[in-house]
Structure formats: structure tokens, C-alpha cells
Amino acid sequence: MTDTVLVIGATGKTGRRLVPRLRALGVDVRAGSRRPAEGRTLFDWDRPDTHGPALAGADAVYLVGPELVEDPTAAVGPFLERSERAGVGRVVVLSSMGVEFPNEGPGSGRHKMEQQVKASGLEWTILRPGGFNQNFSEDFLLPGILQADTIATATGDGAVAFVDADDIAAVAAAALTEGGHAGATYTVTGPEALTFAEAASVISDAAGRTITHRSVPSEEFAQALQAGGVPADYAAVVVGNQEAIRDGLGARVTDVVERVSGRPATPFADYAARAAGAWSRP
Numbered sequence: 311m312t313d314t315v316l317v318i319g320a321t322g323k324t325g326r327r328l329v330p331r332l333r334a335l336g337v338d339v340r341a342g343s344r345r346p347a348e349g350r351t352l353f354d355w356d357r358p359d360t361h362g363p364a365l366a367g368a369d370a371v372y373l374v375g376p377e378l379v380e381d382p383t384a385a386v387g388p389f390l391e392r393s394e395r396a397g398v399g400r401v402v403v404l405s406s407m408g409v410e411f412p413n414e415g416p417g418s419g420r421h422k423m424e425q426q427v428k429a430s431g432l433e434w435t436i437l438r439p440g441g442f443n444q445n446f447s448e449d450f451l452l453p454g455i456l457q458a459d460t461i462a463t464a465t466g467d468g469a470v471a472f473v474d475a476d477d478i479a480a481v482a483a484a485a486l487t488e489g490g491h492a493g494a495t496y497t498v499t500g501p502e503a504l505t506f507a508e509a510a511s512v513i514s515d516a517a518g519r520t521i522t523h524r525s526v527p528s529e530e531f532a533q534a535l536q537a538g539g540v541p542a543d544y545a546a547v548v549v550g551n552q553e554a555i556r557d558g559l560g561a562r563v564t565d566v567v568e569r570v571s572g573r574p575a576t577p578f579a580d581y582a583a584r585a586a587g588a589w590s591r592p
């Protein structure tokens with residue numbers, strides 16, 4: 311029985327969709343954020359003094375690592391030990407399909423974080439989603455759409471089984487509150503794989519104007535990420551993931567969303583229709 315869950319990254323793309331799902335199931339949710347507000351619990355990876363109070367009385371944790379940190383293990387390892395000591399029984403970790411790509415081998419930060427989780431005494435479930443739909447409407451691909459009607463990536467003609475953050479939240483909610491998910495590593499994808507040009511076409515239909523995909527060289531993409539404040543080592547991971555997608559490795563479709571959450575994965579066109587307001591010009 312899961313009564314109390316600490317959701318780390320509760321203001322993020324998956325966390326803020328997970329919080330209401332858990333509350334609707336009657337779970338007492340600690341919505342972890344560095345930015346205090348009503349209904350939130352102070353949690354900062356860089357401030358271990360916030361970890362104990364956030365964990366007190368929690369049965370389970372939804373773990374989103376520190377943002378834009380290539381190797382989160384220095385923070386995650388002690389946190390897992392502390393969770394065990396605090397009586398937490400279960401952890402559901404947001405990893406990435408990227409750990410299955412050649413650029414994120416055993417030496418990579420996210421891979422090492424997964425190993426830490428598996429070595430902990432906690433009951434664990436690892437989620438490895440593909441690229442989020444919401445990157446187009448809530449994250450790094452949005453400014454290009456708003457300012458230049460362009461989606462620039464280094465993925466060439468490679469396809470991605472884009473997944474909706476709401477579907478990831480549904481899988482996480484099941485793994486946190488139901489039995490049968492301990493020791494599972496789930497590759498979480500949408501129902502179809504689209505190239506970025508195809509995604510741009512669907513977004514154009516929803517937005518009511520033409521949005522195009524521009525394929526850029528890896529170096530240009532890396533420079534753009536760093537100009538936007540992404541540290542060089544993390545930018546290298548993102549670029550490596552994009553190259554793997556370009557080489558055809560991002561197109562794998564799984565049935566995890568339906569199998570674990572009991573509802574079909576969201577088609578990209580349904581997401582785009584719902585998100586269309588985000589692409590209105592300011």
C-alpha cells in the first residue's frame with residue numbers, strides 16, 4: 311500500500327502531471343520543488359538539508375535527477391541511502407531511452423544512476439522514455455517554433471517514437487501504487503515513430519501555419535545548446551542521442567504505456583491538437 315509519495319521534479323513535464331494523478335488515487339503527495347509555493351515541499355538536490363524533511367514518512371519516491379547534470383550519481387547515491395534509512399520502500403526513476411544508445415554506455419551518468427538504483431535496497435522501477443511530445447510545446451523546441459516557424463535538430467531523417475508526458479505520468483503512477491513492477495525497466499514510447507519533418511507537419515496542421523524541420527550539423531546543434539546555457543558535457547549527451555536517432559535507433563515502439571497504465575498511448579496528432587495554443591504567436 312502506497313500512502314505517501316515524494317515526487318521530485320513536481321513542477322516538471324512529467325512530475326506536474328503525476329501529482330494530480332496520485333492525488334486522485336488518494337495518495338498523500340509531497341510535490342518536491344526548489345521553489346516553495348502552496349502545496350509544494352521544498353526539495354533541492356544541491357541542498358541535502360532539504361532531503362530528510364521531504365522524505366519523512368514517505369513510502370515511495372518518484373526520482374527525477376538534477377536538471378542538466380551529466381552525472382547525477384554524487385547526489386543520487388546518498389539520497390537513495392537516506393531514503394532507505396527513512397523507511398521508503400519503493401523508487402520509480404525517470405531515466406531515458408538514451409541509455410540504450412551507443413553514446414550512453416556503462417560510463418555515462420544516467421547509466422551509472424540506474425546501477426545505483428538497482429544496487430539500493432529499495433524496490434525499484436526504471437522508466438526509459440523516448441523524446442517527449444512536450445519538448446515541442448513546453449521546452450527547448452518551442453522558441454524556434456514561435457520565433458522562426460522552425461524546428462532545428464541534428465536528427466536528420468531519423469524517426470522518434472515520441473511519447474506524451476501524461477502517458478509517462480500514467481505509467482509512473484501505476485508503478486508507484488500497484489504491485490508487479492518491481493525490478494522492471496520500461497522503455498516508454500508513443501504509439502508511432504515520426505521523423506521531425508513529419509512531426510513538424512502535424513504541428514503545422516494544429517497550429518494553422520507552416521512549421522518546418524531544419525536539419526543542422528551536430529556541431530551547430532551543440533553550440534546552440536551551450537549558447538542556451540546547457541553545460542558542454544550534458545550537451546554532448548543530447549547531441550549523441552540525436553545522432554543515434556539520425557542513425558535509426560530512436561524509432562522503437564513499445565506497448566509499455568498500454569500494458570502498464572491500461573490506456574492506449576497518445577497519438578502525436580492528438581497531443582498536437584491539445585497543445586495547439588502553445589504555438590500561437592505571442
Ligand SMILES: NC(=O)c1ccc[n+]([C@@H]2O[C@H](COP(=O)([O-])OP(=O)(O)OC[C@H]3O[C@@H](n4cnc5c(N)ncnc54)[C@H](OP(=O)(O)O)[C@@H]3O)[C@@H](O)[C@H]2O)c1
Pocket residue numbers: 318319320321322323324325342343344345353354355356374375376377404405406407438439440441442445449
Ligand atoms: N525531455 C525529454 O525528451 C526527455 C526524454 C527522456 C528522458 N528525459 C529525462 O527526464 C528528466 C527530466 O527532464 P525534463 O527535461 O523533462 O525536465 P523537467 O522534469 O520538465 O524539469 C526539471 C524538473 O526538475 C526540477 N529540478 C531541476 N533541478 C533541480 C534541483 N537541483 N533540485 C531539485 N529539483 C530540481 C525542476 O523543479 P524546480 O525548478 O521547481 O525546482 C523541474 O521540476 C531528465 O533526467 C531527462 O534525462 C527527458
